[in-house]
Amino acid sequence: GSVSDMLSRPKPWSKLTQKGREPFIRMQLWLNGELGQGVLPVQGHPQGPVLHSVTSLQDPLQQGCVSSESTPKTSASCSPAPESPMSSSESVKSLTELVQQPCPPIETNKDGKPPEPSDPPTLDSQPATPLPLSGHSALSIQELVAMSPELDTYGITKRVKEVLTDNNLGQRLFGETILGLTQGSVSDLLARPKPWHKLSLKGREPFVRMQVWLNDPNNVEKLMDMKRMEKKAYMKRRHSSVSDNQPCEPPSVGIDYSQGASPQPQHQLKKPRVVLAPEEKEALKRAYQQKPYPSPKTIEELATQLNLKTSTVINWFHNYRSRIRRELFIEEIQAGSQGQAAASDSPSARSGRVAPSSEGDSCDGVEAAEGPGPTTTTDNAEEPGGPTAAAKSQGGPGKVEHEERPPPPPPGTPSPDDTGAAEEASQAEPPRPPLPLEGPAEHPASVPNPAVPAAATAAAAGEDAATSAAATAARGPASPGTSAGTGTSTGRSAPTASRRPRSLQSLFGLPEATGVRDPHDNPVRKKKAANLNSIIHRLEKAASREEPIEWEF
DNA sequence: TTGCAGTCAATATC
DNA sequence: GATATTGACTGCAA
Numbered sequence: 001g002s003v004s005d006m007l008s009r010p011k012p013w014s015k016l017t018q019k020g021r022e023p024f025i026r027m028q029l030w031l032n033g034e035l036g037q038g039v040l041p042v043q044g045h046p047q048g049p050v051l052h053s054v055t056s057l058q059d060p061l062q063q064g065c066v067s068s069e070s071t072p073k074t075s076a077s078c079s080p081a082p083e084s085p086m087s088s089s090e091s092v093k094s095l096t097e098l099v100q101q102p103c104p105p106i107e108t109n110k111d112g113k114p115p116e117p118s119d120p121p122t123l124d125s126q127p128a129t130p131l132p133l134s135g136h137s138a139l140s141i142q143e144l145v146a147m148s149p150e151l152d153t154y155g156i157t158k159r160v161k162e163v164l165t166d167n168n169l170g171q172r173l174f175g176e177t178i179l180g181l182t183q184g185s186v187s188d189l190l191a192r193p194k195p196w197h198k199l200s201l202k203g204r205e206p207f208v209r210m211q212v213w214l215n216d217p218n219n220v221e222k223l224m225d226m227k228r229m230e231k232k233a234y235m236k237r238r239h240s241s242v243s244d245n246q247p248c249e250p251p252s253v254g255i256d257y258s259q260g261a262s263p264q265p266q267h268q269l270k271k272p273r274v275v276l277a278p279e280e281k282e283a284l285k286r287a288y289q290q291k292p293y294p295s296p297k298t299i300e301e302l303a304t305q306l307n308l309k310t311s312t313v314i315n316w317f318h319n320y321r322s323r324i325r326r327e328l329f330i331e332e333i334q335a336g337s338q339g340q341a342a343a344s345d346s347p348s349a350r351s352g353r354v355a356p357s358s359e360g361d362s363c364d365g366v367e368a369a370e371g372p373g374p375t376t377t378t379d380n381a382e383e384p385g386g387p388t389a390a391a392k393s394q395g396g397p398g399k400v401e402h403e404e405r406p407p408p409p410p411p412g413t414p415s416p417d418d419t420g421a422a423e424e425a426s427q428a429e430p431p432r433p434p435l436p437l438e439g440p441a442e443h444p445a446s447v448p449n450p451a452v453p454a455a456a457t458a459a460a461a462g463e464d465a466a467t468s469a470a471a472t473a474a475r476g477p478a479s480p481g482t483s484a485g486t487g488t489s490t491g492r493s494a495p496t497a498s499r500r501p502r503s504l505q506s507l508f509g510l511p512e513a514t515g516v517r518d519p520h521d522n523p524v525r526k527k528k529a530a531n532l533n534s535i536i537h538r539l540e541k542a543a544s545r546e547e548p549i550e551w552e553f
Numbered sequence: 554t555t556g557c558a559g560t561c562a563a564t565a566t567c
Numbered sequence: 568g569a570t571a572t573t574g575a576c577t578g579c580a581a
Contacts, residue, residue, distance in 0.1 A: 170568085188559095188560090188571080194558095200557095203559065273564065273573090273574065275564075318556070318557075318575095322557065
C-alpha cells in the first residue's frame with residue numbers, strides 16, 4: 001500500500017522528512033543498480049570510517065542517520081527499516097576497506113564519549129541493544145546482509161566462541177558491543193546457529209556482524225578496551241554509590257532499571273516470570289507429541305487443566321516448535337559436517353570444510369547411518385542415531401513442503417485425543433504411555449518434528465538412510481531447486497548470493513564465506529535433490545489425502 | 554488470525 | 568560472574 005501510494009503520489013523532495021526520503025533514495029539506488037553495494041561499516045559508529053561513503057548521495061539521509069542516533073535505543077532503530085542511510089556507489093569501496101580494515105566496533109565511545117560510567121547504560125545497558133550500531137550502521141548492515149554471500153553460520157559462531165573464550169571476553173560484552181544483542185540472545189545464537197539459508201534477512205544480521213568482526217584484525221583489542229572501560233565505569237559507579245552510602249545499583253553494567261530515578265514503578269509493572277513446573281512441561285510436551293498444533297480449544301483445555309494462562313500455553317507451543325526446529329538444525333549440521341561434508345555444500349557440509357581450523361569437531365557421535373530408529377515409538381532420541389536420524393529425516397523435505405503442517409501421526413503412537421493428553425498431564429505423574437517425553441523428554445529430536453513431520457514420517461516409513469541423508473545434505477541447495485524451495489529465506493538467499501558484488505566477496509573474504517555454492521555442479525547433489533523432490537511429492541500427496549481427517553492421530 | 558523469526562530479559566545453572 | 572534456558576513479546580507474512 002505504501003509503495004503504491006508512493007509511486008502514484010510522490011511528494012516533492014523538499015516536503016519529505018528524512019524518513020520519507022529514504023524510499024526514494026532506495027529507489028534511486030535500485031535504479032542505479034547500486035542498492036546493496038555500498039555498505040557502512042557494520043560496526044558503524046559515528047565516526048565510522050566509511051560514513052563518508054554514504055554522504056555524497058544522500059546528504060539528507062546522512063543527517064538522518066546522525067539524528068537517528070538520538071533514538072537508537074529501541075531495537076527498532078536496528079530493525080528492518082530503520083532510518084538508514086543508503087550507500088552510494090562509492091561505498092562499495094568503503095565496504096571493502098571497511099572489512100579489511102579494522103572496523104571500529106566500539107570506538108564510538110572510546111574517543112568521543114566513553115561509555116558513561118555512571119550511566120553505563122548508554123552503551124551497554126538499555127535494551128538499547130542497537131546502540132552499538134547506530135542508525136546508519138543499522139541500515140548498512142542490512143544491505144550488507146542482503147548482498148552477503150552465503151555464510152557458514154556454524155563456522156562463524158564457532159570461531160567467535162573460540163575468540164571470545166581465548167581472550168576471556170564475555171558474551172554480554174560481545175553481544176552488546178558488536179551485535180547489539182543481549183547476552184541471552186548471543187548465547188543462543190552461538191550455541192544454536194541456524195543455517196544461513198534458514199535465516200531471514202534479519203536473522204542473518206548478527207552473523208554478518210560476526211563475520212565482519214572476525215575479519216577485523218583489531219577486534220579483540222577493541223573489545224578488550226571496551227571491557228576495561230566498562231570495568232572502570234563500574235568501579236567508579238560503585239565507588240560513588242558506596243560513598244553516597246546508597247545501596248549499590250545492580251552491578252550489571254548493562255542493565256539499567258536504575259535508569260532515572262524511578263525504578264520503582266517499573267518494578268511494579270513487571271510481571272513475574274512464569275516458570276513452568278517440570279510436570280507442566282512434561283504435560284505440554286506430551287500434548288505436543290500428540291498435537292504440535294493444538295486447536296484453540298485444545299489449548300484452552302490444556303491451560304485449564306494445567307492451570308496456566310492460555311497465552312502461556314500458546315507461547316509454550318510456539319517456543320517449543322521453534323526451538324525444536326533449531327535443535328534439528330544443529331543436529332543436521334553436525335550430522336552433515338560429519339557425514340557428507342565432502343559431498344555437499346549444504347551449510348553443514350560447508351561448515352565442515354570451511355573452517356579448517358575448526359574442522360572435525362563439529363560432528364561427534366553422529367552415526368551417518370541410523371537404524372530403523374528414527375521414529376520408533378520409544379524414541380531413543382538419546383541414541384546417536386536417534387537425533388541424527390530425526391534430524392536427517394526431517395531435514396530438507398519436511399521443512400520444505402510441510403513445515404507447518406500438522407505432523408504425521410507419531411508412528412506407533414496411539415491416538416488419544418489431545419484432551420486425553422491434557423488430562424493425563426493434569427495428573428501429576430500418571431503412568432503415561434511410552435511417550436518420548438520420558439527419558440529424552442528434553443530431546444526435541446524425539447518429538448515429532450513440527451518442521452518436517454512428513455519427512456520424518458517418510459523416513460520412518462522406510463526412507464532408506466541414504467535418502468534421508470540425502471535429504472539433509474541436499475537440503476540447502478536442493479531446496480531451492482524444489483518447487484517450494486526452502487521457504488522464503490532460502491529463496492531470498494539464493495538469488496542474492498548469485499549476484500553479489502565482488503567487493504562483498506572480499507568482505508566476507510574468508511574462504512568459507514565465499515559461498516562456494518554451486519549446487520549445480522555436483523551430480524550427487526542433483527541426484528539427491530531429485531530424490532528429495534520425489535519424496536516430497538509423495539508426501540504431499542499423502543498429506544492431502546489425510547487432510548480431510550484433520551490429521552487427528 | 555495464526556504461526557514464525559528474532560529477541561529480550563528473568564532465572565537457572567555452571 | 569558468565570553462560571544457558573526459556574516464557575513472553577514484537578513485527579511480519581500468509
